[in-house]
Amino acid sequence: xQSKRWTLQVQGEATGIGFRPELAADLLHDTACVDxxxxxxxxxxxxxxxxREALALRxxxxxxxxxxxxxxxxxxxxxxxxxARLGRLARELRAPFVTEHVALTEVGGRELGHxxxxxxxxxxxxxxxxxxxxxxxxxxxxxFLLENVAWTLRWPSDEMTEGQFHTEIVRATGCPLLLDVxxxxxxxxxxxxxxxxxxxxxxxxxxxxxxxxxxxLDDGFWFDTHAHDLSAEVLELLAIxxxxxxxxxxxxxxxxxxxxxxxxxxxxxxxxxxxxxxxxKTPMVTDMDTDAQxxxxxxxxxxxxxxxxxxxxxxxxxxxxxxxxxFEARAIRRTRAVLRKKRLEDARAFLPRLFGACGDRVEQLAxxxxxxxxxxxxxxxxxxxxxxxxxxxxxPGLGDDARWDRLLLxxxxxxxxxxxxxxxxxxxxxxxxxxxxxxxxxxKGPGTAAKVHTWWGGSAT
Amino acid sequence: xxxxxxxxxxPFDIADGPTFLALYFVLSVVGLVATAxxxxxxxxxxxxxxxxxxxxxxxxxxxxxxxxxGDVVDVVGYRVAPAEVRRRLAIGSVPASDENWAIAWxxxxxxxxxxxxxxxxxxxxxxxxxDAPKDFDVVVRPTKDRVLSYFHVMLATAGSCVSxxxxxxxxxxxxxxxxxxxxxxxxxxxxxxxxxxxxASRRVVLVGGALLxxxxxxxAVRGVALDxxxxxxxxxxxxxxxxxxxxxxxxxxxxxxRRYLEWVDxxxxxLRADVRSGRRTIPSEVTLAVxxxxxxxxxxxPMFAPMADVFDASxxxxxxxRVVTWSGSSSSSNDxxxxxxxxxxxxxxxxxxxxxxxxxxxxxxGGGGGGCGG
Numbered sequence: 001x002q003s004k005r006w007t008l009q010v011q012g013e014a015t016g017i018g019f020r021p022e023l024a025a026d027l028l029h030d031t032a033c034v035d036x037x038x039x040x041x042x043x044x045x046x047x048x049x050x051x052r053e054a055l056a057l058r059x060x061x062x063x064x065x066x067x068x069x070x071x072x073x074x075x076x077x078x079x080x081x082x083x084a085r086l087g088r089l090a091r092e093l094r095a096p097f098v099t100e101h102v103a104l105t106e107v108g109g110r111e112l113g114h115x116x117x118x119x120x121x122x123x124x125x126x127x128x129x130x131x132x133x134x135x136x137x138x139x140x141x142x143x144f145l146l147e148n149v150a151w152t153l154r155w156p157s158d159e160m161t162e163g164q165f166h167t168e169i170v171r172a173t174g175c176p177l178l179l180d181v182x183x184x185x186x187x188x189x190x191x192x193x194x195x196x197x198x199x200x201x202x203x204x205x206x207x208x209x210x211x212x213x214x215x216x217l218d219d220g221f222w223f224d225t226h227a228h229d230l231s232a233e234v235l236e237l238l239a240i241x242x243x244x245x246x247x248x249x250x251x252x253x254x255x256x257x258x259x260x261x262x263x264x265x266x267x268x269x270x271x272x273x274x275x276x277x278x279x280x281k282t283p284m285v286t287d288m289d290t291d292a293q294x295x296x297x298x299x300x301x302x303x304x305x306x307x308x309x310x311x312x313x314x315x316x317x318x319x320x321x322x323x324x325x326x327f328e329a330r331a332i333r334r335t336r337a338v339l340r341k342k343r344l345e346d347a348r349a350f351l352p353r354l355f356g357a358c359g360d361r362v363e364q365l366a367x368x369x370x371x372x373x374x375x376x377x378x379x380x381x382x383x384x385x386x387x388x389x390x391x392x393x394x395x396p397g398l399g400d401d402a403r404w405d406r407l408l409l410x411x412x413x414x415x416x417x418x419x420x421x422x423x424x425x426x427x428x429x430x431x432x433x434x435x436x437x438x439x440x441x442x443x444k445g446p447g448t449a450a451k452v453h454t455w456w457g458g459s460a461t
Numbered sequence: 462x463x464x465x466x467x468x469x470x471x472p473f474d475i476a477d478g479p480t481f482l483a484l485y486f487v488l489s490v491v492g493l494v495a496t497a498x499x500x501x502x503x504x505x506x507x508x509x510x511x512x513x514x515x516x517x518x519x520x521x522x523x524x525x526x527x528x529x530x531g532d533v534v535d536v537v538g539y540r541v542a543p544a545e546v547r548r549r550l551a552i553g554s555v556p557a558s559d560e561n562w563a564i565a566w567x568x569x570x571x572x573x574x575x576x577x578x579x580x581x582x583x584x585x586x587x588x589x590x591x592d593a594p595k596d597f598d599v600v601v602r603p604t605k606d607r608v609l610s611y612f613h614v615m616l617a618t619a620g621s622c623v624s625x626x627x628x629x630x631x632x633x634x635x636x637x638x639x640x641x642x643x644x645x646x647x648x649x650x651x652x653x654x655x656x657x658x659x660x661a662s663r664r665v666v667l668v669g670g671a672l673l674x675x676x677x678x679x680x681a682v683r684g685v686a687l688d689x690x691x692x693x694x695x696x697x698x699x700x701x702x703x704x705x706x707x708x709x710x711x712x713x714x715x716x717x718x719r720r721y722l723e724w725v726d727x728x729x730x731x732l733r734a735d736v737r738s739g740r741r742t743i744p745s746e747v748t749l750a751v752x753x754x755x756x757x758x759x760x761x762x763p764m765f766a767p768m769a770d771v772f773d774a775s776x777x778x779x780x781x782x783r784v785v786t787w788s789g790s791s792s793s794s795n796d797x798x799x800x801x802x803x804x805x806x807x808x809x810x811x812x813x814x815x816x817x818x819x820x821x822x823x824x825x826x827g828g829g830g831g832g833c834g835g
Contacts, residue, residue: 024731025741028555049730056727059553356738 014249015272016064017264018226019057021050023254026261031060033265036096038064038251041089046349046381048451054093063093064209064251067100072131072146073118075309076108080138087138097209099145099178100135102128102169107316108309110377114342116315116335117151120158120165123308129172145208146170147178150186150224152338153331157311162187163201176208179245181237182224182253186215189222195237204244212238212271213253221334227256230267239274250275256345320375343370343384350385350409353401354392365392379422382413386422400435407433411442411452424448432457468683472676481680482693489673489701496669497708504654504662505716511658512651512717550650552724558745562608564725565752566636566643567652567718574636574643576756577748578612579629583768584747587613588628595625608639647718654715663709670705674698726753733758739765 016036017023027034037057044051054063067086070078090098103115118124128146136144148166160168170177179202188195212235214228230252238250250271254264318325319339324332344367348355354362366388376383389406392398411429413422429444439457444450468474475481548554550563565577582588588597599621601613615631616623623631647653677698684691729749735741736750737759751759759765 021731021734022740024729025735025743025746028728028732031555052727053730056724059724060555060728352734356734 014247015268015275016061016249016251017268018066018251018253018255019054019063020255020258022258023261023264024053026264028060030261030265033268034061036062036064036249036251038066038099039093041065041067041086041098042069043349044089045085058093062096064249065090065093065095065098067098068115069105070100070131070135071105072100072102072128072135073104073124073312074106074131075127075312078131078135080134083135083138086135087140087142090139090142095142097143097145097178098139099147099209101147101149102166103149104312104315107312110316110320111380112316112319113339113346113375113380114335115149116319117149117153117155119155119311120160120162121155122159122168125165125168125172127308128169132173132175143208144175145178146173146175147180147211148183148202149180150183151190152221152223152335153315153327154191155311155315156326161201162198163203167203170203170206177203177206178209178211179204179207179241180211180213180224181241182211182213182215182234185231185234185237186222186224195233196240199237199240200244204241207241207245207248209248210238210241210245210250211253212250219334223338225256226253229259229263230270235270235274238271239277242274242277247275340371343375343380346381347384347388350382351389351405353404354389354398357401358398362388362392362398365395374420376416376421377419379413379424382409383416383420383422385409386413386416403433404435404440407431407440407442408452408454411444412448463686468679473680473683477689482697485677485680485694485697488676489697489704492669492673493701493704493708496666496705499669500662500665500708501713503665504658504713507661508654508658508716511655548650550647550652550721552721555728556725556749558748559606559608561745561748561752562639563643563646563650564722564749566640567647568722568752569755571633571636571640573752573755574640575629575632577752578608578632578635580751580756580759580768581609581744581748582612582616582628582632583765584742585744587616588623591622597623597625597628599623599628608635608643611635611639650721652715652718652721654713654718659712662713666705666709670701670708673701673705677701722753725749729753 014035016038017027017034019027019037019039027037039050039054039057044054057063065086070082070086072078086098086100089095101115102118104118105112105115118128132144132146146169148162166177169175181199184199184202185195187193188198191198212230213224213226214230214234215222215224215226216228217223242248242250252264252267252271258264314325315327317323318327318332319335344363347366347370348363351362369388369391370384373384373387386406386409389402389409392402393406395402410425410431412425414425415422417423425444426446426448428446428450430442432439432441434440440454441457442452442454444452472481472484475484547557549557549560556564561577561581562574565574569576579588585602587600587602589600590596591598599616599619601617604610604613612632612635615635616628619627619631644653677694681691681694681698684694732741732746733750733754736747741747747759756768760769
């Protein structure tokens, strides 16, 4: 077993933003307003144009890679292929970090569709440690940071506090922490704890990067929406975090309801001035065993993966089915609502033409459609997107865009099968669709990642 | 020893008939394609070697490399101090608005620049669709941009109300006039293939062509020695020679230019989607979108439907070449319109369907056809 020493030193103020297409034009207009940008890996996996764009943007800013679907807490392990793609992406983008959440996004091959919190117990720590060790086999050459998530439900089996859990995670994995201050605030507020106390219970010495975002209170529960301005409370927590952590990169996350960019720029300036107050971070040295199957502090034979899998399955059933099981009914309802919203957002990425042309109208129609549709087990987003595009092909004013998006989806996926699921299309594909008075052709070569080419044929007669 | 004895091996010893001719034809086609590819690769290599400054733009800024285990990862360099002099037309430098013209020019020459000028004019409100179909009010604004300034003068000269065809003609003439300056700008930025690279490419073409011709010559010598007819072979060799000369004259595009245009294209994927969807209407961004990908995709957006008339290429054919001279009152007669800060400004008028046909059409000197006022 080969033990290697991992040293990560992060110092100096740096302010970044999560790169979103809606922000692109403004960021290009004012490149100096950020020092780095963060891209969501899964968005690049699913869209070749986005990948090309990210490769070009690396010539302007350093690009941190942010994963959202590795499901590091899955009792059945991680998807090696996804981890390998994450590693390749990090190398292609020359990323200074790869980050991922300590969360569940799938259980037994079924996509949950959102970053679902994990139970705070030793078994979960062991599972995360095992999965991180496996992921690191595909990410040997880049620092791997783990992010805390905001929870919408708590598990009956919790046996430690949130702070203790993340301390154990850092100890078990040897990975630095990406501290999402907004998530800390949301979790503290929703559990009735002083946010400052919760923050200080985290292993702040291990923090190598910070996320901040806006949220909102809805029905007595604070949601980390990434669609609102930064609150004073989150900024206050950030100041405390920086005082403890030193100067580490601070990244603003904004995913929806984008304000005028002047407002975003003001927020970035605020973050920058706060980050400047942080003392230079002392080098953080952690030992990690890159070839280990089990985390250093917790042995896997102390755990029972079977019971943990059963527990995760019960949670998935509660979220995707009708029964709530041993979970709090209100929390399950709340989480289901989040999943429904997220489901639409995910499908949206596969319908650029439809949402680009008439976003509000399409969103309204799509929400109704998805509300009634059963959730496929896998490839949920493209399955939903195809369902929406199919349904809108005869809709006045939307038909052309719907047919366009549907044609591109069919080039990349086959199906749906009897269970309503799509499969990635590995075989070459040629097809055409009438768009207005012309014919649009698509062609894709062999392989699931092959580029889809489009070209216009002559006028339809 | 006779030539026949010396050439008693494949493929020269193939029996008389069409077999060798067919083989030679295939060899010529494959050989010429391979020669073209090799020549391009050789030219690229020489160009990259001769352009150290430009190629350094392709190098990463910060951090310089992916850290490996055991490395101390020093990411202090997130804040990259802005260069004292911003490099124009360089990878990593987001194009300023006045670089859009050179981008359009490099991508598609006069046609592309014409589209970019029209897109800017429509987005900025210099060309405003009037009530009459296919007519535009001209609302010229002061500008410090030399290319725009020239275009505005051309438009103002055409009248206060112009047809789509006249507007396009003004843009075309502007593009033709400023093209050499934009080409020089591209050259200064290292985005034009140097003559040494062209020479290297041509040498490869010459060697490839000579090899092909040499095979033909040897077969012909053998044919003559055996008193066999060689007319068809000589014909094929002549075709080879012509193709080789043509290849030698073709200038491959600069590899630095290709890379730069690819970078601009990739870095503006989201920006262009925003422009197409109508979310972004800032003139410089609309112009950049058109400069990078042309006007066709932009026109698929309903937002830009009014622009369709001026972009309809089929409606315009370059008319009799008009000599563009500048004799404006505020500058010397030989100055170009952009010289001396003599941009015309503030003229504004609107097309009335009754008067426009006389005003703008009568002022037309280039005559692109089409008329004002329905």
